[in-house]
Amino acid sequence: MNFLNTVFLYGLPLMALPVVVHLLARRRRKVIPWGAMQFLAQANPKARRSWRLKDLFLLLLRILVIACFVFALARPLVPAAWLGGHDTRDLIVVMDHSMSTQWDFGGETVHERQVELLDELLAEYEETDYIRCLQVKEAAAWLTEAPLKANPETKARVREHLTVTQGPNWTHSDHLAALEMAWTADPATPNAVRQVVLITDGQREGWDLEQTARWRAISERVEAFPSGSELRVLRVPWDDGETRDNLTVTALRAGREVVALGEPVALRATIQHFGETASSSRVVRWHLGDEMLGMATVPPLSPGASTTVALEHPIDSVGRHRFRVTLESGDGLAIDDQGEVLVQVAQGLPVLVVASVRDQDRATRYLQAALGSFEEAHEGVFHGTMIAPDELAGIRLADYRAIIITQVAASMLGSMGELETFVREGGGLWLAPGPETEVNLFNALFRTTAALAPASLAQGPPIEQASEPEWVSPPIQQHPATILLADTERLDLDELQLRRHHSFQKPLPGDLSVLLRTHEGEPLVVERAIEKGRVITQGFPLGQSWSNLPALQIYVALVYEWLWYLAEPGLPRLNLGRRESYEWQVDHRPPIESAVEQTPDGRERALTLLDTGIHHRSVRMSGPLQPGHHLVTVSQGGEMVRTTEFLVAREPAESNLAQIQGDTEDQLRSFGITFDQEEARSRRNQPDGETRQESLWFWLLMGMLVFLIGESALASSIARHRQLTKQGVRHTPITR
């Protein structure tokens, strides 16, 4: 108990005043010498004591009157629990709004059941408590960050915030991040008991239990919260007793997101069954935009099994296209029965070819034949530009997606820095030194001056096959650059013969990949990634001097595949992962001034602009990203410059509705979580004196008033009784 005005406590000795008066009155008691003692002694002892009781009661009332008065002036503060109340509670409602909460039980969704739990929860809180709410989607976000008094208006507001759903929702809950955010929030009041309640569908996914360090940090915060704490998870009951059929499209991917005009797009949809019993066969439909492309049948799947359906479809128009696969609906979660992917049909990707003017190898001609033309006007995917090594210094490399260098010259030394920057920022470099290349100069430029080549070429003359040409092994190792080349049924890589080739200096660095080897296992083509960009170095030229490559079918495919592979990092991304961050450069004069992202749920957020040059700005979109379609609009001077569409994939595990149980539940309990209506572990980390306190002065004044009235009534009753007795009203006279 604390007092606001302790000085008044010095008045407490006044409580002794009635006692003193009482004792003085007793000392003044009249002594009567009396003879007829036997008649007094016969009087009922209780009757004799009753006066004492009344007297003492009167004394007590007077003491209480003074005590109440003094204490009321001292303004005592007592813990609210003493008055039948409770400590101030600082409730943070964390609502799981992930995709799985849209499961329909048949008339009622999980989310609606969550709202029922929310209503029951809010009903327990009074106006002395505080409420805040967090919404959990791909990232936790405060709906009401400031703690609000738990009055009916606040409850209605919280309910409204947590009930409204905006359109389709493919999000994946990050409970861990949400709970971290809740526990790091400032307390509503210094003494409020922190209560974090997560209302969820009970799905096992989304807890990131492998992040034990973060969970332990939360657990420690819960334990150490100064004014007491509780971390509770309320789960929607799934006890409908039905076995659920839950087929879902976990992924839809295109072989390449950017394709050439007329080039078939390879689509693969993965369909997995998360239900508890074997599924029935289903129909899937392919769509390009709103146009249906075809149908396929998914065979019955056992629980946990998955299957893949594929489609190849050429696109005859340049631009971004949306492919969609939909699964015939048959379970309570229809929203995960579809998958989407964006594909761009590109034209005119610039490629720079650095070649010898003499072109003894004729590589330039073959490349020109493969790419179509070195003129800008042709309709091919890649637009090649040929320059001599001496001209490299005057070229703005950022304008190209990939650079093919077939001839090395000392004059390139001054451009090596730019070349390295070009690669690091996502450009592709294909080093295919021709027969005129000096090994030492190559190594000096691409290994010593700029660490670009994956490996150094071995010193000395190239390896020459005297009698039999060397054969090339089809690639076995899975690599994105060789998937198509490995198809020897359609292509003729197995017919590639080398008369001469450079070898790479041994040992090879560990960070490279070998794309092609000879039959003896000698590396012929190696690749490595340097930051965003990629570099391919091959030990034989692209012309006819050392191999029969230009004469094979595979030549064009190889050129395209590897140019796609090299150019891909610099191409705009269309499909992003939810945890990815993506940064791209926007060329515009004058430079753009703003970039706004419109998220799938209709919200807008400003994106960060990075100054990457005089006329260039990079736009950064940071994850975690909400699954679904995002539109990023960049503007300059208030006018829209460009709108770019992105598709963020959803988390496949979100479709798995398996519930928290067993070890998972125990593990979460070990982190301080209480489930449903379990009794919370008592966590009172501070002495009672520091809990919410209420002033008693009003009650003390009321008490004083009551005691005063009682004292007056009792005193007047006694006086009246005495007066009546004195007047003899109550008695009949003695007869003798």
Added chain:
Amino acid sequence: MGAPHGFHDLVLPEDQASLADLEFVATQIVDGFMAGGHRSKMKGGCTDFAEHRAYSPGDEVRLLDWRVYAKSDRYYIKQFDEETNLNAILVLDTSGSMGFRLDNPSKFAYGRAACAVLARLLLGQRDPVGLAISHLAEPTYIPPRSTATHFHLFLNHLSKATASGPTNLVPTLDEMVRRVRHRGVFLLFTDAFVDVPALEQKLRVIRGRGHQVVLFHIMAPEELDFAFSASSRFQCLEVNDYHLDLDPVVVRDQYLSGLQTYLDQLKAACIGCGCDYLPLTTHEPLGETLANYLRKRSRQSNFVRTR
């Protein structure tokens, strides 16, 4: 007969005036030492003629009225009222409770005055008067005398008596029964705060010996109405260090109820034994009260006595 020294200290002048011409008359025939011998009880020839009655065998021949026989030829016995002296024993209770007083004289003082008045009256009639002071520590007994100097002795003892200590009334009466052989009258001045059945038994014994008993029951008005209002300490007058702290208002009903029961028992006991019960209250004028009583007694005496 002039008032002896000390009398005026004991009796108020107005009480003396009201008692001046009164004559104490016994209502029963008692053994009188004036008539003497064992025949005193018989109708005898000493004093006043009373009546005739028919002779029956066994009567003394000397008592025949020969004149009546001469006239009527019938035997009648001539009867006389024998006038004897009244042998009175005055018993004064000097227990502590008799010392109670508030606004009026104490019961002891009141009783002592009554003793003095009645002693003077009786001695004025030349009736022997004895005194018994019922005191546990210093009991006093003066045998009945009717001499002129006896009254001085009587008053001397009376004035030396004080009210203190426990009551000793019943043992005193027991002692008196053993000592007093001549039948007479016992005049008890007491508040009778004793065990009523024990007192009743003793009175029966006294009455059985042929004595007449008058119990002057002296009470203070405060004892009768108990009109106290302040919480007080009631200090016992008979037992040292015995007191009761109480609120009179609370116990008054029970006190008065107990007192009324006691008074009823006492009165019934007296009447049942053939004793006279005379309630006295200390705020009443002593002379007037005694005069009224003696007038009443006198009328009753006239009823049985032919003079």
